[in-house]
Amino acid sequence: MTRLSSRLRGLDFQQAVVYFGFLAIFLFFAITLYDDGFLTQRNLTNIVLQTAPATIMAIGLVFALSAGEIDLSFGSIVAVSALSCAVALQSFPLPVGVLVGLGVGVAIGAFNGVLVAYLKLPSFLVTLATMGLFAGIARSMTNLRSIPVMNETFTGIFGSGKLFSVPSLVIWTVLGVGVGHLLYRHTRFGAHVLATGDNPRAAQVSGIKVPRVRLYVLMICGGCAGLAGLLYAGRLQAAKYTLGESDLMTVIAAVIVGGTALNGGKGSVVGALLGSLLMGMLNNGLILMNLKVSDQMIVRGLIILIAVAVSLRDSSR
Amino acid sequence: MSGAEVLALNNIHKAFGGVVAIQDFSLNLKAGEVVALVGDNGAGKSTLIKIISGVYSPTSGDIELDGEKAGFRDASAAREKGIEVVYQDLALADQQPVYMNMFLGRELTKGPLNLLDKKRMRRETQELVDELDVRIPSASSTISNLSGGQRQGVAIARATHWASKLVLLDEPTAALGVAETARVEALIEQLKAKDLAILIISHSLDQVFRLSDRICVLRRGEQIGVRETAKTDKNEIVSMITGVA
Numbered sequence: 001m002t003r004l005s006s007r008l009r010g011l012d013f014q015q016a017v018v019y020f021g022f023l024a025i026f027l028f029f030a031i032t033l034y035d036d037g038f039l040t041q042r043n044l045t046n047i048v049l050q051t052a053p054a055t056i057m058a059i060g061l062v063f064a065l066s067a068g069e070i071d072l073s074f075g076s077i078v079a080v081s082a083l084s085c086a087v088a089l090q091s092f093p094l095p096v097g098v099l100v101g102l103g104v105g106v107a108i109g110a111f112n113g114v115l116v117a118y119l120k121l122p123s124f125l126v127t128l129a130t131m132g133l134f135a136g137i138a139r140s141m142t143n144l145r146s147i148p149v150m151n152e153t154f155t156g157i158f159g160s161g162k163l164f165s166v167p168s169l170v171i172w173t174v175l176g177v178g179v180g181h182l183l184y185r186h187t188r189f190g191a192h193v194l195a196t197g198d199n200p201r202a203a204q205v206s207g208i209k210v211p212r213v214r215l216y217v218l219m220i221c222g223g224c225a226g227l228a229g230l231l232y233a234g235r236l237q238a239a240k241y242t243l244g245e246s247d248l249m250t251v252i253a254a255v256i257v258g259g260t261a262l263n264g265g266k267g268s269v270v271g272a273l274l275g276s277l278l279m280g281m282l283n284n285g286l287i288l289m290n291l292k293v294s295d296q297m298i299v300r301g302l303i304i305l306i307a308v309a310v311s312l313r314d315s316s317r
Numbered sequence: 318m319s320g321a322e323v324l325a326l327n328n329i330h331k332a333f334g335g336v337v338a339i340q341d342f343s344l345n346l347k348a349g350e351v352v353a354l355v356g357d358n359g360a361g362k363s364t365l366i367k368i369i370s371g372v373y374s375p376t377s378g379d380i381e382l383d384g385e386k387a388g389f390r391d392a393s394a395a396r397e398k399g400i401e402v403v404y405q406d407l408a409l410a411d412q413q414p415v416y417m418n419m420f421l422g423r424e425l426t427k428g429p430l431n432l433l434d435k436k437r438m439r440r441e442t443q444e445l446v447d448e449l450d451v452r453i454p455s456a457s458s459t460i461s462n463l464s465g466g467q468r469q470g471v472a473i474a475r476a477t478h479w480a481s482k483l484v485l486l487d488e489p490t491a492a493l494g495v496a497e498t499a500r501v502e503a504l505i506e507q508l509k510a511k512d513l514a515i516l517i518i519s520h521s522l523d524q525v526f527r528l529s530d531r532i533c534v535l536r537r538g539e540q541i542g543v544r545e546t547a548k549t550d551k552n553e554i555v556s557m558i559t560g561v562a
Contacts, residue, residue, distance in 0.1 A: 186432040188424045191413075195421055198410035205372075205408050206422030207393040265412040 017310055018258050018274045025278060029285040036288040043284065045167065049235070051280035052169040053078070053228035053244070057251045058258070058272040059180040060224025065255060066184070067217040068197035068264030069116060069123040073108070074225035074251070076134035078244025081105040081229030083138055086147035086239035094154050101233070102226040108134060109222020113215035123218070131248075138241040146240035149233050158234025172231060173273070176224075180269040193217060197264025250279045253304040278307075320348035322384070323482050323514040324369070329378035331361075331368060338364045342378070342540045344533055346483065346514040351505065353525040353546075354518045356535035356558055362518045363405075365535070366485050369516070370402045371395035382482065399481030405488045407472040411461040415453060416442040418460060419475050441478075449474050449504055466497025473504050477511070484508055486517040490524065502528060522551050534558055 029038045037043055057074050064071045085101030092100075112130055116123045149155060161168040184190040195203040196213045204210045225244070233239045256262060257278060258271030282303060286296045324346040331339040339361045346352055354362050367373045369380065371389030380387050382398055389395040392402075409418050416438045417424070425441075427434040442456040451470035453463060460468060469489060476484050486505070490498040505528055508515055519525050525532060526546060534541040534557040541557045 182430075182432070186435075188426060188431070188433065191417060191424050191433060192422070194413060195410045195417075198412045199408070201406070202408035202410050202421065205392055205402070205404065207396060208422045261412070265410065 016259075017307075018271050018278065021257065021307055021310070022274050022278050022281075025281055025285070029281060029288075033285055033288050038285060038288055043288075045170075047277065047280045047284050048173065049167060049169045050284070051276050052173045052235075053231045054247055054251050054254065054279065055173050055273055055276040056176045056224050056228045056231065057244075057247060058254045058276045059176050059269055060221035061251055061255045062180070062184065062258075062260050062267045062269050062272045063193055063217040064123070064221045065260050065262060066197045066264055066267040067193045067213055068200065069214055069217060070262075071109075071112065071123065071127045071218060071221040071225075072248065073112060073127040073131040073134060074221055074228075075244040075246075075248045076131050076138060077105050077108050077222050077225035078229040078232065078247070079138035079239075079241050080108065080134050080141070081226040082233040082239035082243050083141050083147060083241065085230055086149050086233055087142070089149055089151050089154060090147070094151055097151070097154065098230065101230045102223060105226020105229065106219050106223045109219040109225070110215065112222065113218035116218060117211040117214035123214075127218075135241070135245070142241070144241060146238045148238045150237075155234045155237050158230045159237065160235065169231060169235065172227070176227070177269055177273045184267070184269050189213075189216070194265055194267075197261075197266075199265070249304070251276070253308060254279045257304075257307045279304075320350070320512060322346070323348050323382070325381040325384075326369070327379050327381065329365075329368060329375045329380070331364060331373060332376050337538055339368070339375075339538045340540075342535075344540075344543065346516060348482075348514050349509055349512045350531070351509055351515045351517060351529045352531045352533055352543075353529035354516060354533050354535065355520075355522070355525055355554065356541075359537070360535040360558075361538040362535055363487060364538075366402065366487055366516070366518065369395070369483075370400055370485055396479065399479075400483045400485070401476035401480035402485045403469075403472045403476045403487065403489055405491065407468055409460050409468060409472060412459060414457045414459055415446075415463075415471055416456045418471060419445070419456075419478060421475075423479070445474050445478055446470070449477065449507060451504070464497070466493050466500055469493060469497070469501050470504065473501065473508075477504075477508055477513075480508075480513055483514045483516070486515065488518055488520065491520065498524070522554060525554075526551065536560055 060074065061071060081101045081104045084104045085097045088100040089097035112127055115121050115126045157168055159168065163171055192203065192208045192213050195208055196210050200210050229243060232243045254275035255272045258268055258275030260267030260272065282300055286299055291299065322345050326342060326344045329339055329342040342365065354365065356362055364373065368375050371392045371394050387398060410421060419442045420438050425434040425438050426432060439456045446453055446456065451474050453467050453471065473489065490501050493501060502524065505515065517528065529546045531543055531545055532549065532554055533543045534554060536558060
């Protein structure tokens with residue numbers, strides 16, 4: 001009991017707001033959209049399935065932001081990874097395709113990371129540039145064509161398949177969040193990421209290899225984006241240069257709403273999952289409300305603005 | 318009062334390009350001894366601390382630790398030899414709990430997966446702050462919720478925990494109030510009682526006279542002299558610092 005109350009006191013507002021926001025929006029849609037089928041198991045499962053790639057990207061971004069860096073290029077990495085994987089699957093067996101997809105993601109992350117960690121360029125500018133660079137590469141790779149993914153094992157594992165009647169995208173989400181949370185909260189690496197974002201000088205004089213941490217978080221970001229690319233390719237059974245293009249705002253919002261500080265030193269992988277589900281729920285609810293696409297964008301933008309403002313309010317104190 | 322010789326600096330010289338920061342500096346430190354390093358701004362005190370802690374390497378001269386020549390490649394190497402620094406800015410990660418700061422860069426792990434042993438880190442931190450009488454709400458408190466004196470206490474407790482030979486303190490009470498300063502000074506006395514050698518930089522001559530066994534004066538990178546605290550007075554030290562007789 002005392003442990004519980006001390007835990008509650010330790011729970012800070014910024015980290016907790018996502019739970020309340022999640023609950024509030026869920027209840028709102030559950031009531032107003034009850035007749036439109038918001039609460040059906042099928043619709044709720046759909047939300048989780050649709051947000052799976054964004055959730056995986058969000059996990060990577062938690063690491064980058066916590067270390068005081070940012071990755072704006074993950075959307076482009078998603079496209080390049082998915083396309084590379086799809087092209088590889090046309091002539092090679094499944095493991096090769098998967099390795100190519102993930103490898104491309106990690107490699108682009110490493111490219112970002114080397115520029116940031118060892119050439120000391122600001123990650124905002126580096127990844128802003130590589131976002132454009134790899135968006136261009138994604139377009140030129142296949143001349144804007146989309147590449148079908150015929151390998152049914154692949155589309156099963158990374159898309160529509162099930163294991164013990166649990167959809168594979170749900171398994172990927174749980175696996176991603178579980179591994180991400182463990183790494184973030186319970187390993188020395190996670191502690192070093194937080195210390196680096198919190199006070200790089202303190203981290204450095206404490207013997208933490210700060211540049212290496214910066215390299216690794218951007219590689220994790222790239223790797224997560226690569227996995228997200230595979231999930232898109234698996235679910236849509238095709239890869240296209242547009243994949244991941246529209247995820248930048250949603251994922252950043254999900255991570256911030258989930259209690260991760262924009263300037264480092266603080267964050268939550270589980271919060272990012274909830275943030276991502278919250279964004280997915282929002283998308284889903286606004287569609288069920290029959291709003292025009294333009295109106296959806298406006299409402300979504302406003303709600304994200306409110307959510308971010310509320311979750312950041314505490315840190316300006 | 319004076320134990321075995323822990324650290325010897327022999328003819329240390331440091332230049333940055335053409336600018337001489339330290340010239341011909343020699344000093345011995347014994348276990349259980351507090352030596353104060355005083356001098357005006359820009360006298361080279363912080364540079365000297367950085368040389369001892371391995372952040373800078375001297376241009377010439379050598380450092381002996383326990384009578385053995387020690388050339389530290391970097392700060393980690395000096396730390397491994399039992400030299401700890403309490404920096405002026407404390408080098409704490411503000412948004413992390415006290416226990417993670419206590420073990421920053423040296424986190425304890427357990428099990429086959431090498432997961433953080435938070436329980437043990439919390440317990441050891443609590444024991445340490447209790448022992449040193451650093452009054453903080455708990456080992457799990459976030460640093461940013463602590464007062465200046467409590468933070469200083471955490472930084473010093475951290476140094477105490479890891480130092481086996483020497484603690485370097487750079488302006489440990491510069492930002493503190495009267496009561497908090499007294500607490501930190503009591504902490505430093507405890508370090509001394511633990512037979513650590515202590516080198517302290519301070520601008521407060523009152524403090525220097527309260528705490529130190531010897532006083533070493535620097536002026537523009539030059540070593541003006543070393544005095545036994547009991548055998549000197551403020552006037553002499555001030556004139557050594559300013560160069561005005």
